[in-house]
Amino acid sequence: MTEMSLELPEGAIWPDNIYMTGKSEYTPQHQLRSPVNLFQSGNIVKICAPMVRYSKLAFRTLVRKYNCDLCYTPMIIAADFVRSVKARHSEFTTNQGDHPLIVQFAAKEAQVLADAACIVSPFADGIDINCGCPQRWAMAEGYGACLINRPEAVQEMVKQVRNQVENPMFSVSVKIRIHNDLQRTVDLCQKAEAAGVSWITVHGRNAEERHQPVHYDAIKIIKQSVSVPVVANGDMKSFKDVENVHQITGADGVMVARGLLANPAMFAGYEETPLKCIQDWVNIALEHGTPFMCFHHHLMYMMERITSKQEKKIFNVLSSTSAVVDYLRENYGLQ
Numbered sequence: 001m002t003e004m005s006l007e008l009p010e011g012a013i014w015p016d017n018i019y020m021t022g023k024s025e026y027t028p029q030h031q032l033r034s035p036v037n038l039f040q041s042g043n044i045v046k047i048c049a050p051m052v053r054y055s056k057l058a059f060r061t062l063v064r065k066y067n068c069d070l071c072y073t074p075m076i077i078a079a080d081f082v083r084s085v086k087a088r089h090s091e092f093t094t095n096q097g098d099h100p101l102i103v104q105f106a107a108k109e110a111q112v113l114a115d116a117a118c119i120v121s122p123f124a125d126g127i128d129i130n131c132g133c134p135q136r137w138a139m140a141e142g143y144g145a146c147l148i149n150r151p152e153a154v155q156e157m158v159k160q161v162r163n164q165v166e167n168p169m170f171s172v173s174v175k176i177r178i179h180n181d182l183q184r185t186v187d188l189c190q191k192a193e194a195a196g197v198s199w200i201t202v203h204g205r206n207a208e209e210r211h212q213p214v215h216y217d218a219i220k221i222i223k224q225s226v227s228v229p230v231v232a233n234g235d236m237k238s239f240k241d242v243e244n245v246h247q248i249t250g251a252d253g254v255m256v257a258r259g260l261l262a263n264p265a266m267f268a269g270y271e272e273t274p275l276k277c278i279q280d281w282v283n284i285a286l287e288h289g290t291p292f293m294c295f296h297h298h299l300m301y302m303m304e305r306i307t308s309k310q311e312k313k314i315f316n317v318l319s320s321t322s323a324v325v326d327y328l329r330e331n332y333g334l335q
């Protein structure tokens with residue numbers, strides 16, 4: 001398969017016959033946009049986290065305008081993706097400008113993950129294995145954070161993707177939480193490294209922790225224990241936080257979720273969402289035909305810090321895209 005298949009119109013969904021061709025060919029263009037190269041630049045790599053319902057194509061397009069270097073899709077269940085045409089169509093949409101892009105999968109079986117990786121490999125730059133989701137349903141299914149206790153299973157998944165996706169520049173990363181006993185996390189990371197993982201993202205909390213302070217010291221120890229790049233994640237709300245965490249941990253990259261929802265221009269150094277960014281979101285979302293709920297939720301997040309209680313009372317209950325656009329025009333002069 002060639003780059004031609006990337007020339008579908010904005011927001012197009014890839015036809016199923018393209019998915020099913022499986023293995024992709026390696027082309028020099030892949031090398032140019034390899035995410036692994038980003039880590040070799042020496043600059044801290046700024047990453048938009050995987051976020052179910054939120055890190056979709058329209059939002060990725062927005063954050064890329066504001067200095068985000070690398071974007072993740074929301075988590076996709078690999079088994080459903082491989083099995084169901086409907087799941088593929090609803091879960092994965094991309095376009096030509098959506099690079100570098102990592103598709104994050106929830107998986108527990110190496111062959112299923114490798115199949116899913118082969119399907120997306122012509123259209124993305126890498127896949128990530130979710131080893132951090134602490135939600136009860138995910139753990140019960142054997143996905144997410146319970147994988148940090150199965151280092152051999154993680155190794156096998158990394159190896160199978162490496163062996164079965166032909167493009168050598170295609171990345172295979174993992175996103176983990178930490179153990180109470182940090183030595184077990186170090187062991188997991190070293191095993192993942194031995195299996196050929198491209199980089200490791202560490203959300204510096206254990207699977208039980210929610211709002212407790214992030215253990216940046218643990219991320220620092222992990223960074224010192226492996227040679228592959230390490231990405232720090234957790235509680236960065238401003239560019240200053242990014243710089244602090246970079247300094248404390250020595251991490252090669254930073255991954256941000258809620259900070260970018262609140263201010264998609266954060267990586268460009270803005271302290272709060274600039275009006276220009278809100279206008280960009282309106283333009284991008286309308287262009288992509290973003291469903292109202294998603295369009296509105298993002299605006300509520302972005303405007304949280306810049307609107308009064310009174311304004312929120314009105315804005316948050318608006319119930320159609322046209323009502324939101326009218327409100328923004330009348331109150332903020334947006335188009």
Ligand SMILES: Cc1cc2nc3c(=O)[nH]c(=O)nc-3n(C[C@H](O)[C@H](O)[C@H](O)COP(=O)(O)O)c2cc1C
Nearest residue numbers: 049050051052074075130203234235236256257258
């Ligand atoms: C709305 C939302 C959706 C999320 N979805 C995912 C996901 O699909 N996969 C994943 O690995 N983590 C997911 N996370 C966790 C984040 O990627 C991140 O690890 C966590 O929020 C800590 O980073 P933060 O402090 O920058 O928000 C999600 C978080 C939020 C807030």
